[in-house]
Amino acid sequence: MSEFRYNRLKDTWSIIAEERAKRPHDYATHVHEEEVGDVKRCPFEYGNEFMTPPEIFAIREEGTAPDTPGWKVRVIQNKYPAVSPETPDNREFECIYDKVSGFGSHEVIIDTPDHFKHIQNFEDEDFKNIFIAYKHRILELSKDQRIRYIHIFKNHGREAGKSLVHSHSQLIATPMIPKAIDTQINQCRKYFMEKERCLICDEVKLELELKTRIVHENEYFVVYCPYASLYPFEVRITTKFHSFDFTSVVEKPFLDSLIDAVKTAVRRLHKTLINPPFNMVLYNTPPKREIPQNPTYFYNIEKFNHWYIEILPRIAILAGFELGTGYHINPTPPEHAARYLREVLL
């Protein structure tokens, strides 16, 4: 018997369809191992720095110059940007329609100089470097008052939207708070208004008691499959204590725990689903701004909003039902997914 489960954070319902119950090997979508590409022509290789826009940030070996080899992680503007810092931030109309010029920042974080190293093989040092790069770019972009949200994500595998083989993350900063982020903030605010408690803290506390949907935990972090997962084998990584700001955990004493949590989640997914394509998404709290349409938007946000990282395996195809309704059919109950992920041998 299937059931609808309410995803309070995203304000939608997931249909957990046990009739269709799928075990890991029933999902046939894997990242192809042969996906290597031509290393010499890859713009993310040592020596090919001239092929990309100039670097915005990098962690480098001492004494190496920007836009030359020697970096461990390197951030650049996307060569084909969806939004650009050079575009003015104009709000306009066009007949009965509303538009905003494409202001923002679209950046590529080159995770590693190693063309052949993918996230499932990242070492602690690699994760540390990319998290520091994320943190640095968030703090830097937050200074620009026109930026209202900074979205960081990673596409793993072609089926998840990755276009260049060499491992990289992306950042898109926008002059509006995107709809899905706004929905989550409003849902967390509503919960807080009623209970004076953080929604995600409550979920985490319950999940740690129940243990059925927990994949992994360490001193500061927990990895679990949410009750109303929209995607099969969806995984959430967050803090066991209340934390609204991702940048605050990219430092001692939390950083090692964060690295362990993300690394474990990625490796367990990789092993269980045999290199599935996935999207990794960071949901962080937007920087405080004066929002003209809603001057109290940020009131108490540090109390009710809770950052997290989500991994969405792209092993089931989104079809006319999901795209049309916003509901999702999930053929693997999160309790099953968590058990598979917990029990797989690394």
Next chain:
Amino acid sequence: MSEFRYNRLKDTWSIIAEERAKRPHDYATHVHEEEVGDVKRCPFEYGNEFMTPPEIFAIREEGTAPDTPGWKVRVIQNKYPAVSPETPDNREFECIYDKVSGFGSHEVIIDTPDHFKHIQNFEDEDFKNIFIAYKHRILELSKDQRIRYIHIFKNHGREAGKSLVHSHSQLIATPMIPKAIDTQINQCRKYFMEKERCLICDEVKLELELKTRIVHENEYFVVYCPYASLYPFEVRITTKFHSFDFTSVVEKPFLDSLIDAVKTAVRRLHKTLINPPFNMVLYNTPPKREIPQNPTYFYNIEKFNHWYIEILPRIAILAGFELGTGYHINPTPPEHAARYLREVLL
């Protein structure tokens, strides 16, 4: 220069990214011609009716019995249903979470007995049959007061979520109004509350004046690429007059116009994008119900809600940006898409 365009109906923004401007042949995803499958084992063939659950509705040659050959269109319950009419409609809690048992109806509309005929080759008669089947099922399911929405869609091609090759549509009826439908209803209501006009009627009127985003029009219908299209080559098909109820146009004098509009849209997409995978979705007005949480939900709905059919080509991959933010990057401005679709030789 890219721009954000507000999609008022869906309350989100599309980034029309001209820097990435893509022409039809830049999209590489096509439905594979060799996708034929084993005809003899296909449950949707004449003579294989025993392989499916019993038929709920069919248009048949006179004198043929249910669940035997002779049908032109045939509706059955999905063998692996996401929701089921036999499940009770129970609203429950589980710890701090909310759930509803998987009540509803998950039906398959077998569009044609011809295994090799796909929607781009449908003749008027085929379209007529499936629209009559849609109408019949909507009217029938609307009688069940527990059903709050009837979602009809068609997945074309594996990349759009189609699992069986033989052409079919699907219907999923749910005991709640799905989030995306609810958003559209609320957006149309808000517009009506302010202007006492229908949002889609206003858009259609403007588009017919501008002509730049029009793909096709006939006596009663218009086919256009919406201003803030979320998907490249997204196409909307709707009435030039106000109409809140799809079933009311599946009859004279509108039916021929409807068939012409959908057929033209499908064939022009097929030719322009060389058999792209796509989802076709019917957005209809839900049957009137007493919604306890909102007793005035349906007040004036026949005035502000406007049904439409949407075709979403699946030629660009939804990645971590789209899934995380609800914003979409669309690399083909709808003005360009409409021109390509208008000018292609059929």
